[in-house]
Amino acid sequence: MLITCPYCGPRDLAEFTYQGDANRARPDPASTDQAAWNVYTYDRVNTLGDHAEYWQHSGGCRAHLKMVRSTLTHAISSVEFVRPHPGHKPSSRRKPGAAP
Ligand SMILES: [Zn+2]
Known part of the structure; x- marks a missing residue:
């Protein structure tokens, strides 16, 4: 199964870790509502x-991603960064061998 990372492009599932x-x-976090924490x-x-x-x-790239995946077909309908990450702009990415 391939997952298309918004930064790296299509990559094998083995490069990804399920986070929940x-x-x-x-x-x-300050809540002491035990029932709410049990549900969560x-x-x-x-x-x-x-x-x-x-x-x-x-x-x-170690980015955290949110994706929508069908549990029936494993088809992925969307993949996006969880939060904006300035290091993930393609324009800021250095090419190998390029001057810093
Ligand atoms: Zn990536």
């Missing part, structure tokens, strides 16, 4: 169809 479900909302920590939805997930391009 992107549909859950983390409670306020343990409750999972077994989605049939498109599912938003966090991945990291751990074998490449």
Whole structure:
């Protein structure tokens, strides 16, 4: 399976690490609501169809990505950076052997 990193382009799945479900909302870190933390920590939805997930391009640019993948076909319908990263602008990327 190929995943198209917005920075590196199409790469093999082996270069990526699954980081978790992107549909859950983390409670306020200062919250002491045990029920909310239990839901966040343990409750999972077994989605049939498109599912938003966090991945990291751990074998490449190390960017954290949010992608929508079908759990039926594994087809990926979107991949985007989780947060803007100035180092991931293609114009700032140095070519090998180029002067700094
Ligand atoms: Zn990448």
